[in-house]
Amino acid sequence: MSANSQNVTYSGSGEQDHENTEGAVTEVMSAKCVKVPLDEHIFALINKNNLVRQEEPLKCSSNLIDKVILNYIIVKEILSNLSWQDKLLCELVCTTWNSAVQTLRREQLGPGDFVTDFRTHSLTCGTVYKQSGKFHNNPLVVMAFVNTSGFNMSCQCKLIKPSPCLRPCKKEHCLIDVVHKISCAPKDCMNIIRSDYTTYMPLPQSVTFEHTLTNLKSHPFIGGLYIPVIPDVKFHTINLKSNGNMQDDFYNTVDEIAKERTFKGVLVYVTDKYLLRSVEDIVFLNYLKDVQPNVPYALGGCIIEDTIFEQRDIDGIVDAVNKGNDFISENLISIGLFTIPKESPCNEYNFDMYSFILESSDWTKAKIQQAINEFSKKVPKFEYSVVIKLSCVGRDQKHKWEQECFRAVFPNTRIIGCFGNGEIGVNHPTRPPPVVPTNCVKRHRRDSGPQFGIVYSYSTVFVYIGWGKITLP
Template identity: 55%
Template sequence: MAEDPTIPNDFDLAVDDYGSDVEKCLKINTSPYIVAFLHKKTLPRTVEQIACDENVLEKVVSNYVIVKRIISNLSWQNKLMCKNVCSMWRAAVDTLQREQISPCDFAVNLRLCYIRNGVKLNISDNFYTEPLAVFVFANTSGFTVTRKCAMLVPCPCDPPCEKKHQLVDLVHHHLVSPKTCGLTIKACYLSYMPLPQSITYRHVVNRQRFGRSAAIIAGIYIPVIPGVEFRVVNIKSIPDIKTSFYDVIDEMTQTRIVKGALVFVNESFLLHSVEDIVFLNYLTEAQPTVPYALGGCIVEDTLRNPKDILLNIEGTNEGVEYITENLVSIGVFSVPKLGNNVQPDPECQFDMYSLILESSDWAKDKIENVINEFSKKIPHFEHSVVVKLSCVGRDQKHEYEQNCFRAAFPHTRLIGCYGNGELGMNNPARPPHELYPNIKRHRRDPGPQFGVMYSYSTVFVYIGWGKITKPLET
């Protein structure tokens, strides 16, 4: 009988196969041809010349339609190099970058039933377009797990080396490198719900697998969207908040509008004072008349750049847990202003919205109603992803919330994690007692962080771009 991939396997792999006779973990190097491209150097390569008709070859490489069709199947790294061939090829790549703007989801699953033929980077589609942002979520087991180079599919080294590679580094190598637009989040548990028709759907993380220890890495790949910028603001100490956040937001809002922010807070930051998180309200001060989406979670750690990954690998080799100095990592999405106006450029079809299911939104019918109302109040885009950030303590509600959101947004990929505290803001705003006007809520004022910091809650951040397929309901 064939194995059902939706049923948890009792032989999950929770730890790495360390052994004294195996070489230590090695950082994956950037491909030589990419390095040569970045440094504008010639790369000598031994290639076998293929005999072909020169006249036919000339017609192919000079025909825009044919060239565009061929280039459309290349990875985004190869597309970058094609732009330097000639002006026609550059035009073809630029056109494809405006057309191939679908998101992708991916997963590396170390459950035994998925690694019999090698540890595979499972992707929902090819990464055709240069990435704008890549969010990688790894559970505690997946964050430092390594495997022999020859076991990895696709293999990062040619020929395979004799050393191990960290799986977080593998994802970064294939999806992000040589850019630095990736953000890796370490959390105890993950949320992951690809589209049902996707080949990655078999790796969905639902309540059955919620508490299991098998290593898993999952994430979302957002391609470059015309007019949209993504920037990670990294804060390493409380005194850095002004220069790392306030000054950056001031500079950004001179010419751009912040559409949304995803915030990942290291637990050590909140040990100082939970009220320090109110610095996020500066976004409202910087653009008081423009709404924006906000969602966040208290996590174990984040990896911001290749240096963090390298240090994480060194910690793995030394048998110690590596913790970065990143206290808060904030991914900010922005669009250009229309001249000196505070309105976004209408040509940039991109927007973000966020919804908070508070601790009082506990009953299943209320959860469903709140999500359905949110669905009616925002436009649905041709391309979209949602980041779900939830409290572990919501327990039985996790899978139900995901299913409700999938029903309301059937074409939206979902990714996220669980923590011990959530950050968020409702955009559009939820009127008080929106669905249950006869219920009087009593809440003790917890301090200035009220309205940003929540507990026993779930925050959904919807990111949409492209054509609007479902306008606002009137």
């Protein structure tokens, strides 16, 4: 792509999209790393092929089979334990099974998290992928936060647990590709954010909790968040790849979405290929205020190394691994937007988003705890919730304290994110401006000014996403 080309990618992930799903991979002996193949039954479903299996069926009473297949309560109980990929197949069996699957999609709305941590393993003795539980529902979006040392790592298939292939092959796989296949195939909805340092705090009762990260760590790490499809909610992506018409491309895409949708929250990742010379370089994000002046929204972001918001780039990662090179996308700014319908009679699933900024003046433990407690009193507690934490590396040893304070007031909320070199955010709900003594030196590199109120330094931005029943007002 030439330096002057423009490219905006817009996708609404609330709908199933099979068009770009990869087929089964043919083994090429000369290749060091190969794409992970889809399971044969998923591959057959996507391509609408008949799958002939050389297996002897179990002998069972036809009367018993009919009772099981046609009993809605039994069917629903059985299907509730399946992954969402397998539910895609089951909903095609009959109307009873289809009805059970649709009901489960409305009931199984809990988020999940996953991790590939290399602290206790190496590429020679094996790599373990863990997830907090079975991903029951179709994904709305899967976010993977990856540090630089873990981004391009690959491993022999037989050393990856669980094996990404139905029968472990003799090839190597890029570990990002493995995560993509396990978590969201056959749906392309994975956003990858690469940063030198990541943060990850699952729930204490989760099998992934032992891999918690609260401080700056540099060992190879892949952590992710799984948000299921929530009725009426869509996740859209915008990739800005050229300085030429960047703002116009953003305005046009936002205008198109805003015709029928209301923005609830925005995540912004500015790559280090688009350096902010001044706050004016990113202030065009405030256009959302013009689009919906009377409806507040959450906003959080930071400056990081790179993003992958287009799934075709997964192939580029595998190619880069084979060549021994780092994969670098063309993305300058990647934006994720959560929306709900404008004309919806009610927000049935109570989906909402809030954002909160710990500014440079919130430096002492007492101020951090007080600010987080005040935020927790202003937002409702949801049945399901997750938090994206985007923080400055320059906040020193405050990261662990901030996360522990946040966990204390939101005990059932997963926290995940990354560290950058400049933060983007708004306070929703609004927060009184900090009172800074005249004899105190503010710890920041540049002042964004009250006219913008969007770019910060030495700060932490929390983006709180909640849905389902409201447990506390």
